[in-house]
Amino acid sequence: MHSSRPFLFWVFFFFVSNLSFPSLSVPFLPATNNNLTLFGDASITNDAISLTQELTTCPFSSPSASSGVGRAFYAYPIRFLDSKTNATASFLCRFSFSITPSSRLCSSGDGIAFVITPDVDSLGSSRGGYMGLPEPSSVSKESFFAVEFDTRFDPMVGDINGNHIGIDLNTVVSVACVDVVSRGIDLTSGREITAWIEYRDAVKMIRVWVGYMSTRPPTPLLVAQIDLSNQFKEFMRVGFSASNGQGSSVHVVGRWRFKTFGSLPPGNPTDTFEEGDCFMCSSPEDSSTKSSPENRSHERKTKIVEMALGLGGLAAFVVSIIAFVFVICFVCVKKRKVTARGSREGKTCRVEANKVPTSLSLAEIRSATMGFNRHRVVGEGASAKVYKGSLSSGGEVAVKRFERVDGIGSLRNPFTTEFATMVGCLRHKNLIQLHGWCCEGNELVLVYEYMPNGSLNKVLHKSFNSAVVLSWKQRLNIVLGVASALAYLHEECERQIIHRDVKTCNIMLDANFNAKLGDFGLAEVYEHSSIIAREATIPAGTMGYLAPEYVYSGVPTVKTDVYSFGVVVLEVATGRKPVEDDGTVVVDWVWSMWEKGKLIEAADLRLMGNFDMVEMVRMLMTGLACVHPNHVKRPTVKEAARILKGETPLPLLPPRKPRVSLRPVYPDECEEIPLCGGVRPSLELDDVQYLTPKSHFGKD
Structure with a gap:
């Protein structure tokens, strides 16, 4: 196989939703026939998917010549649509791939396509190539969505060149495409390339990143405003397709990850795959070593330490903010005494000592809300619920309880964004005032002044x-x-x-x-x-x-x-x-x-x-x-x-x-x-x- 180095191929599907989609987590699995369904020329080689095979001779330039089609799909359907609420899932996909021409005498193959379809069989035989997608003249029985990494120039289907990325809806004639040569990417170089594909249903937007590094580039190569809600059925198949057509290339896919979700916390980076998700997976030999009782015990201890460090880090972050506020306020008060009435309203911090947000215990919060009683809910959103509460110190408050989290993995979430913004010098008669906060266990809570007339x-x-x-x-x-x-x-x-x-x-x-x-x-x-x-x-x-x-x-x-x-x-x-x-x-x-x-x-x-x-x-x-x-x-x-x-x-x-x-x-x-x-x-x-x-x- 003409590849610069072997791929370590592992599949990870994680289905998350803050809406009506149930949570589904499948552990890392090696690329075997147990969790993948292979079609045509596809095979598992060196812990990676080889979608097409190396050819010893170039295909004959005739319509009857074999196109060398190979497909690999996740063995189980993935839920994309809630039939009860008609809510459509968004998704993230990340995978590595390489396309290596088999011979200098032959032209390169057709390329690779990431595909989402309700029925793999509906894609047809595609003897003419087209990355294993339906021929432009054929009528597909089922709709499909594909992101193509096209390495063959075919002006009959509107290709801009033989090295581009395109978005296909039900046909290989792309609705949007971009030349990647000008962006420094050669799809047929044989080098390992990483691709990120994201669809956000809330904004009906598809974005595609491509790079030679494992870190996602800051700028997407392709952005398209497309509504996929009408394309998706309740369950869809997800996978890859490739073909050689009249050329010859080895198309390899490795280190594949896929995630569906209902919504993401506002402000989170697009690429939510982190090191903690074990994206850089080890070889099978190392995996067997890690499965020993001693190593499992060590892993549990490591996770406990990491969780403690994460919680401790957040606590330190919160304490540092409070300390910073006190210092700033002390300086501001002294400055006010010196300048008397010379300072402008809003330009200096005028936080009074008794109005600085205080840390509250979870016991106090539970007591104030009668154990987060559902009858005290006065507002609800995608990441938080608001309860009417009464603190023992007196006065009614609005208790904003954020969704439960298993450890604190990122400081960029609704709680920390809102807390960091409100804990500063935001004192204005037309801004809701923050009275307190609680970060205990896996509970994140902000306590505001209560507004009796609601929204x-x-x-x-x-x-x-x-x-x-x-x-x-x-x-x-x-x-x-x-x-x-x-x-x-x-x-x-x-x-x-x-x-x-x-x-x-x-x-x-x-x-x-x-x-x-x-x-x-x-x-x-x-x-x-x-x-x-x-x-x-x-x-x-x-x-x-x-x-x-x-x-x-x-x-x-x-x-x-x-x-x-x-x-x-x-x-x-x-x-x-x-x-x-x-x-x-x-x-x-x-x-x-x-x-x-x-x-x-x-x-x-x-x-x-x-x-x-x-x-x-x-x-x-x-x-x-x-x-x-x-x-x-x-x-x-x-x-x-x-x-x-x-x-x-x-x-x-x-x-x-x-x-x-x-x-x-x-x-x-x-x-x-x-x-x-x-x-x-x-x-x-x-x-x-x-x-x-x-x-x-x-x-x-």
């Missing part, structure tokens, strides 16, 4: 006939309160904070219906000088609130928060949801009323005309300015607040909703990725209005 979402969207309707004065005060909080985060903090999840569910109301912004689980903190250096991420937030350029580029800015704030403004003024049950988008609906010259008719009917008409028009126009499709033309939150107060003139709005062409925003070193056939990927605004992903905290 703005619940109050605003009660039944039309509800006796409790927010007055116009209350609504204006709420919008101004949220604007004040965001202006503080964006401009008045020492470091700029992008909330990334501004929505009515995260705006809480106190006893007097004053607004307080909360839930910093998705927040990003930046130095003011580093704004330009921000990297693209998977967009996180809630359907209807995300700016179109953020959905497509993944780069959060203050203007993406402004867009979300604008949706909240329109929501408060009209009483409509961001996306109504019939699919009507409040942003589009208010724009249509503006175009018709009937903007005032967008006012919430439940107010029954009890509002100041000038103030209502001002609020609606401010909301439209904040959701302008062109982020450059949106005001800052502080400017929007001044318009709402009548301190500056009304914004200038175009007579019709602008149609802005969106193009993907990539880092400087990443070129724009073309669609096959020479069509450059761009979206009109109307095409992306539904691309905003569902919330990580979708329940109220």
Whole structure:
């Protein structure tokens, strides 16, 4: 076999879900016929899958010549769709492969394809090659999804060259592809290449990374906005396919990992495979040695030590933050005494000693919530539940209990993100205040001040006939309160904070219906000088609130928060949801009323005309300015607040909703990725209005 070194092939499937998908964990298994189903020329060679065999002579250039097709699929179907809830799983895949031409006299084979299909037999015989996928002229009995690593140029199927990566849906004519030669990758070099494939159903996005190193490159080579929810059935088969066609190459796959999930914690890196998952597996000889009783005992001790170190590390991290806060506050207090009234509000830390978040025991938390009684749940999301509680020290609190974790493997999760953000100098009358925290055993808890009137979402969207309707004065005060909080985060903090999840569910109301912004689980903190250096991420937030350029580029800015704030403004003024049950988008609906010259008719009917008409028009126009499709033309939150107060003139709005062409925003070193056939990927605004992903905290 023409390979630079033998592959160590192990298969790992891990099925995780925070939604309705059950947990499934399969231990590492050697690549044998017990956990793999092999088809055609595929075989197990040197602990790796050889999809095609080395040929001694070149195939004859005739239609009847054997194409040398080989396939290897995981032996058991994988669940991708919950038939009861219609929830679609996302997935991550990581594997290594090599493609080595068998002879200099022969052209290279067709390449390798990673395939997801409900029925392997539906792929057909593919005697013509095409990596073992159905021929373009054939009609596939079943749908399939494939990422092809194509090493044969065939202009008849729209190939851009003989060394590219493409995404196929039900046909070998790719819907998106990228030339990898220009990115320094030679698929036919015979070198070991590692590929990462990710699909996030929440944003309907596929991303593919490729590199010669085992560490995932920072920039994906291929990004495509594709909805796979209609492609997946409840159970699908996952595997690889390759063919030689009229050429000859040895196609080898090794070290394969695959994971499905319902959701991932916000902010986590895309590549969630870590060393603790034993990705770099040992050889079979070493494995047999490790299975001895002495080694099993040693492994158990090692795991205990690692867990202790992990918990100790988090404890040290938390204690260091508290100590840092005390030091900063001490310096700030001294500075205040010296400068008296000279300091600006929000620029210095004004945390009073009795308001510093305190460490609470798990016993205190359990007592406050009556043992986390389900009848005390006042809010629930993908990674946390909120309970109403009463501490023995007095006063009602909101106890946010994060999902149980087995050890602390990463400091980048909703708990630590929110804690690290809130424990600093975030003291503002329109921000929910953190009173305490608990990190004991595998429990992670944050304790906030309790908001008796709940979320703005619940109050605003009660039944039309509800006796409790927010007055116009209350609504204006709420919008101004949220604007004040965001202006503080964006401009008045020492470091700029992008909330990334501004929505009515995260705006809480106190006893007097004053607004307080909360839930910093998705927040990003930046130095003011580093704004330009921000990297693209998977967009996180809630359907209807995300700016179109953020959905497509993944780069959060203050203007993406402004867009979300604008949706909240329109929501408060009209009483409509961001996306109504019939699919009507409040942003589009208010724009249509503006175009018709009937903007005032967008006012919430439940107010029954009890509002100041000038103030209502001002609020609606401010909301439209904040959701302008062109982020450059949106005001800052502080400017929007001044318009709402009548301190500056009304914004200038175009007579019709602008149609802005969106193009993907990539880092400087990443070129724009073309669609096959020479069509450059761009979206009109109307095409992306539904691309905003569902919330990580979708329940109220």
